[in-house]
Amino acid sequence: MAVTAQQIAELAGVSRGTVDRALHNRGRVNPEVATRIFRIATELGYKPNLIGQALVRTKRDCKIGAILQSVETPTMKIVLEGLRQAADELRASGVEVIIREQSGLDEELLLENIEALVIEGVQGLAISPNNTPELRQCIDQLDEQNIPVVTFNSDVPGSKRIGFIGVNNYRGGQTAAGLMCQMIPAGSKVFPLTGHLSNTAHNNRLNGFCEVIEQETACNITLLPFQPCFDRDDYAYEITQHMLRANPDLAGIYVAANGQQGVCQAIEEAGRKRQVKVVAFDLNEITRKLLQNDCLSCVLDQKAFEQGYRAPYVLYEYITHKKSLQSELIYTDIAIRTKYNSDLEITMMPELPQKE
Amino acid sequence: MAVTAQQIAELAGVSRGTVDRALHNRGRVNPEVATRIFRIATELGYKPNLIGQALVRTKRDCKIGAILQSVETPTMKIVLEGLRQAADELRASGVEVIIREQSGLDEELLLENIEALVIEGVQGLAISPNNTPELRQCIDQLDEQNIPVVTFNSDVPGSKRIGFIGVNNYRGGQTAAGLMCQMIPAGSKVFPLTGHLSNTAHNNRLNGFCEVIEQETACNITLLPFQPCFDRDDYAYEITQHMLRANPDLAGIYVAANGQQGVCQAIEEAGRKRQVKVVAFDLNEITRKLLQNDCLSCVLDQKAFEQGYRAPYVLYEYITHKKSLQSELIYTDIAIRTKYNSDLEITMMPELPQKE
DNA sequence: TTGAAAGCGATACCAC
DNA sequence: GTGGTATCGCTTTCAA
Numbered sequence: 001m002a003v004t005a006q007q008i009a010e011l012a013g014v015s016r017g018t019v020d021r022a023l024h025n026r027g028r029v030n031p032e033v034a035t036r037i038f039r040i041a042t043e044l045g046y047k048p049n050l051i052g053q054a055l056v057r058t059k060r061d062c063k064i065g066a067i068l069q070s071v072e073t074p075t076m077k078i079v080l081e082g083l084r085q086a087a088d089e090l091r092a093s094g095v096e097v098i099i100r101e102q103s104g105l106d107e108e109l110l111l112e113n114i115e116a117l118v119i120e121g122v123q124g125l126a127i128s129p130n131n132t133p134e135l136r137q138c139i140d141q142l143d144e145q146n147i148p149v150v151t152f153n154s155d156v157p158g159s160k161r162i163g164f165i166g167v168n169n170y171r172g173g174q175t176a177a178g179l180m181c182q183m184i185p186a187g188s189k190v191f192p193l194t195g196h197l198s199n200t201a202h203n204n205r206l207n208g209f210c211e212v213i214e215q216e217t218a219c220n221i222t223l224l225p226f227q228p229c230f231d232r233d234d235y236a237y238e239i240t241q242h243m244l245r246a247n248p249d250l251a252g253i254y255v256a257a258n259g260q261q262g263v264c265q266a267i268e269e270a271g272r273k274r275q276v277k278v279v280a281f282d283l284n285e286i287t288r289k290l291l292q293n294d295c296l297s298c299v300l301d302q303k304a305f306e307q308g309y310r311a312p313y314v315l316y317e318y319i320t321h322k323k324s325l326q327s328e329l330i331y332t333d334i335a336i337r338t339k340y341n342s343d344l345e346i347t348m349m350p351e352l353p354q355k356e
Numbered sequence: 357m358a359v360t361a362q363q364i365a366e367l368a369g370v371s372r373g374t375v376d377r378a379l380h381n382r383g384r385v386n387p388e389v390a391t392r393i394f395r396i397a398t399e400l401g402y403k404p405n406l407i408g409q410a411l412v413r414t415k416r417d418c419k420i421g422a423i424l425q426s427v428e429t430p431t432m433k434i435v436l437e438g439l440r441q442a443a444d445e446l447r448a449s450g451v452e453v454i455i456r457e458q459s460g461l462d463e464e465l466l467l468e469n470i471e472a473l474v475i476e477g478v479q480g481l482a483i484s485p486n487n488t489p490e491l492r493q494c495i496d497q498l499d500e501q502n503i504p505v506v507t508f509n510s511d512v513p514g515s516k517r518i519g520f521i522g523v524n525n526y527r528g529g530q531t532a533a534g535l536m537c538q539m540i541p542a543g544s545k546v547f548p549l550t551g552h553l554s555n556t557a558h559n560n561r562l563n564g565f566c567e568v569i570e571q572e573t574a575c576n577i578t579l580l581p582f583q584p585c586f587d588r589d590d591y592a593y594e595i596t597q598h599m600l601r602a603n604p605d606l607a608g609i610y611v612a613a614n615g616q617q618g619v620c621q622a623i624e625e626a627g628r629k630r631q632v633k634v635v636a637f638d639l640n641e642i643t644r645k646l647l648q649n650d651c652l653s654c655v656l657d658q659k660a661f662e663q664g665y666r667a668p669y670v671l672y673e674y675i676t677h678k679k680s681l682q683s684e685l686i687y688t689d690i691a692i693r694t695k696y697n698s699d700l701e702i703t704m705m706p707e708l709p710q711k712e
Numbered sequence: 713t714t715g716a717a718a719g720c721g722a723t724a725c726c727a728c
Numbered sequence: 729g730t731g732g733t734a735t736c737g738c739t740t741t742c743a744a
Binding site: 370371372373374377383384385386389408410411412413414415450 | 713714715716717719720721722
């Protein structure tokens with residue numbers, strides 16, 4: 001058995017209360033006694049039992065709010081699953097996680113939802129925000145009210161959020177470029193397709209991609225000018241069709257946004273499947289099918305589940321243990337998925353007792 | 357606040373004890389009362405508080421043994437880290453995890469270690485075993501003694517272990533082949549290098565690879581006969597050197613075992629870096645460097661940390677909750693690593709309260 | 713068949 | 729400064 005506070009108390013000839021105060025520097029304890037207690041504790045290698053601590057915490061009930069935007073998209077649906085699992089698990093420890101979903105990116109509604117959750121008395125807030133000055137201001141205000149905010153999936157850089165959990169899109173773009181270089185012959189042409197010109201995520205993916213393409217001189221790739229498809233398959237289809245006709249020697253297409261299906265359809269119809277390599281983002285039912293179908297060469301996935309899953313936990317840790325994040329920016333892994341590793345059961349890590 | 361057993365007891369007009377017995381079907385409770393209790397519980401959506409349950413469990417102290425072989429290898433060092441972190445976390449919940457390390461694959465020693473841990477009174481055992489009849493027998497005996505065994509990293513199929521946590525090497529080989537097909541021109545030659553002819557892991561990797569290469573007829577790849585390098589860089593170097601000379605048009609090398617550095621050195625010296633695509637296994641300091649260096653095209657990683665980390669938890673769940681694994685075979689994800697996504701902080705999942 | 717009470721380990725509050 | 733005591737939610741005796 002592990003050593004308990006009680007045992008230390010007996011050895012030190014004091015009560016558990018005193019031991020507790022001493023070890024946690026809560027004051028009101030004789031310095032001499034304190035050092036004696038500390039000595040015994042370190043000798044025995046005392047670590048407070050987390051379960052005991054956790055049980056005490058259930059007294060003060062803890063409420064956490066989470067707001068998810070764009071729930072209609074496949075990726076956000078996965079994020080939502082993560083959020084829900086975390087909520088389930090935390091509920092079993094007496095923590096209430098209130099999830100609010102909204103479709104689209106309605107800032108007005110987002111601010112309303114935040115307000116509503118604050119009134120409900122949440123002690124922390126996880127949001128997938130728009131990156132606007134208004135929201136930045138809102139986050140900073142929450143911080144002043146001592147309501148910690150965590151951003152997930154998308155960030156508001158420069159705000160007083162305690163942290164961000166999501167993917168590094170610039171790095172994603174770089175990774176895509178690295179793969180593209182490996183897959184197409186030196187001296188080929190590549191066409192980058194993006195989504196919205198104003199979308200930070202898409203822009204980062206594009207910039208990271210272009211940087212590496214230019215830097216990998218050994219590949220000697222010609223980068224065609226990028227075009228936006230506004231996340232629409234029909235536009236992506238048309239654009240791709242046109243690009244394929246205009247460039248019979250096109251070797252690769254980089255799809256930084258949605259529209260994957262449109263791109264693939266155009267390639268297939270042109271009879272250029274497998275000849276034109278396509279790197280895209282986000283694993284879901286559609287892209288998985290396109291992989292199986294040999295239309296997509298590979299997909300970069302952003303661990304959407306993990307983003308939703310971790311956000312409430314990070315807040316919980318912060319609120320209860322006052323523990324900050326290891327890093328303000330928690331970047332989720334960039335997974336490369338191909339036909340052969342995209343249907344693995346993405347098993348979650350096991351459920352664990354919480355840590356100091 | 358979540359609903360507690362106490363609340364149910366009050367509403368049902370009985371005591372907590374009765375509620376507990378009813379909800380857990382421990383018997384000795386009036387059927388009528390039981391149904392009333394069940395009704396109230398489901399109405400209120402009662403879920404037992406896991407922390408409360410866990411605290412009670414700390415009474416019966418729990419000991420788990422873990423034996424790690426081949427600790428001298430980079431991969432097993434990572435597995436060990438996972439094992440250690442799990443041990444740390446579990447200790448804080450009053451569970452003792454005894455880790456024994458041994459270098460090499462000494463079956464004699466392994467059996468001794470198992471014996472010793474059983475004498476120490478472990479209630480469960482996690483091992484990275486040799487796949488031999490002796491060990492299978494040993495595992496089956498442990499099972500009869502009601503000491504559940506979990507295999508991790510390597511398995512003993514057909515034994516009475518409650519489960520295996522590790523990678524599906526066949527699938528790994530398939531994934532490698534898929535990547536190779538994407539990277540080299542149709543009609544090229546590929547050379548597979550393996551480790552030991554008797555090593556199941558290597559053989560599975562090889563078989564999976566060959567299967568897909570043959571099946572992906574669109575790629576029309578010529579598979580040269582494989583050769584073993586006995587996990588040695590010097591042999592790998594020589595073999596590769598020879599293969600490169602004999603096949604000036606060689607487009608790809610598949611390294612199913614250790615020897616990556618030898619392969620890369622030969623390629624570099626032959627001035628064929630980047631022209632010959634190399635797919636290898638296991639991310640570590642060496643392979644990471646070879647990736648950065650453009651010698652390796654990509655590395656398939658097996659989430660070694662996770663394997664070590666999960667093994668004790670799976671046992672813990674089994675011992676305390678009598679909860680079996682979701683599946684007898686828990687396959688860890690196959691991660692594709694390239695120059696650009698190989699140095700991400702591999703952040704672990706957060707530490708969680710345990711789940712029902 | 714049931715209830716009352718004693719823990720599990722840590723914390724918080726209130727007397728002294 | 730210090731010790732005693734209640735408490736968190738659940739399980740598990742032991743009496744009744």
